[in-house]
Amino acid sequence: MFINGKWILRKDLEVFNPYNLETIGYIPSLSREEVREAISIAQEYKDTMKELSPSKRYGILMDIAREIQRRKEELARIITLDAGKPIRQSIIEVDRCIGVFKLAAFYAKEMRGETIPLEDGIILTKREPVGLLGAITPFNFPLNLVAHKVAPAIAVGNVVVLHPSPKAPMAAIELTKIIEKVLKKREVPLGVFHLLTGRGEIVGDEIVRNENVNMVSFTGSVEVGESITRNAGFKKITLELGGNNPTIVLKDAPIDRAVKSTVRGKFLNAGQVCISVGKVLVEEEVAESFIEGVIRETKKLKVGDPMKRETDVGPLITPESAERVENLIKQALEEGGKLLYGGKREGNIVYPTVMEVDADNILCKVEVFGPVLPIVRVESMEEAVEISNNSIYGLHAGVFTRDIEKALWIADKLEYGGVIINNSPTFRVDNMPFGGVKRSGLGREGVKYAIEEMSEIKTVVIKLDR
Ligand code: NAP
DSSP: OEETTEEOOOOOEEEEOTTTOOEEEEEOOOOHHHHHHHHHHHGGGHHHHHTSOHHHHHHHHHHHHHHHHHTHHHHHHHHHHHHOOOHHHHHHHHHHHHHHHHHHHHHHTOOOOOEEEETTEEEEEEEEEOSEEEEEOOSSSTTHHHHHHHHHHHHHTOEEEEEOOTTSOHHHHHHHHHHHHHHHHTTOOGGGEEEOOSOIIIIIHHHHHOTTOOEEEEESOHHHHHHHHHHOOSSEEEEEOOOOEEEEEOTTSOHHHHHHHHHHHHHGGGGOSTTSEEEEEEEHHHHHHHHHHHHHHHHTOOBSOTTSTTOSBOOOSSHHHHHHHHHHHHHHHHTTOEEEEOOOEETTEEOOEEEEOOTTSGGGTSOOOSSEEEEEEESOHHHHHHHHHSSSOOSEEEEEOSOHHHHHHHHHHOOSSEEEETSOSOOOOTTSOBOOSGGGEESOBSHHHHHHHTEEEEEEEEEOOO
16 A cells, blocks of 8 residues: 555455466555545645646656556556456556546646636636545456546546555556656655555545545445445545446347447456446347357357466456356346356356346346346337336447437437447447446546546636726
């Protein structure tokens, strides 16, 4: 952990490689008292951060991006070792992270306000930082989801206290070393950034409840997100939560594209992606050819050691997660689901699994967060929309059709934060507004949109003596 420019190294919690369960390191587990102390130090640096010029913030963010670029391969290996993500996917995560810091650098200089004319003067608006941002992140994109909070926070001039997931904290630790190096080089006090490791129920919870924290930016499960809405008190919050993201395949869909995009979107990071395909709703007329294609493409996936370049699907993050997914498959079968492919588990690896189920099957209701693809046959696009909206979630939906009228009708009707036409829901670029409705979240990320969330508009009214 890194507090007020000092590293505190304790061996309180073990960190495991999810593939072979070997210990790869240790992290300190902070007490509530230690977190309170760190937050109280951090809030003293709010003015320092606010007063940094846009070009200084631009310089810091560009330096961080360059340093990540220089250490790209090493960081990708750390993600794979720590989170079990297949190495090719980890490299993409690092590349995206570089892009996020560069985008934030751009926006650091583009923080514009508005002018509103008055008869006897003018109104100016400007964006000001919220002050102290508490960032809490999950295990599944352990570098880029940290970047999505830290980079916009620096761009707008916030102090940050970061709690990374203890299931995969190593990439955040390396990023902190990079930030430390850059802040020293740019002669910015190190108290503007703190890394607080430990258990979420203590460290995360204290960040959420602490009155010196001005905003909590959280990415993680719906359950923890809901507890944050109850515990945060009078502060801003953004919540990027889970989903069960439908993919609707209409009878006029480009089937080959739908098949490949669905298989990629489902099995990326072994299904541990918030916008992973939750269920496919396919029109009866094309169901056979779609299912055949999905099984054909799924069979091609290489499963195993995430460090090998050929691996497509690696382990789940913990034995408990793998067991949970295995139990969901069992329950889905008990509820009448048909196993079409896979269904096997070895240690933390659950093999890519394809099932045909009814719309009320457990797999269509919960966030599985594993490599299981449930397929449901539907009679019409209206039925597909009805099933999609009959959910507590509303993150992303994918729609495959060649008919633009149908695509736009569905996009209007779906109660989701993002609707992706002719791609699975597993699509995100880092400059688009990203987030969900219903239980999938509150607020938006995507650098420019996160900056808006992490800042306040100050209105300056100038009256003139005319
Ligand atoms: P999680 O269990 O909710 O944990 C997320 C973070 O919250 C961890 O750092 C966790 O620490 C901490 N935490 C736990 N209890 C807390 C509390 N009471 N107060 C404050 N913080 C607390 O989620 P996860 O298993 O790491 O990640 C998977 C989930 O994240 C999935 O549901 C996925 O959909 C969601 N996700 C959403 C997005 C998005 O952008 N919408 C992106 C990625 C992931 P501990 O691990 O110590 O509990």
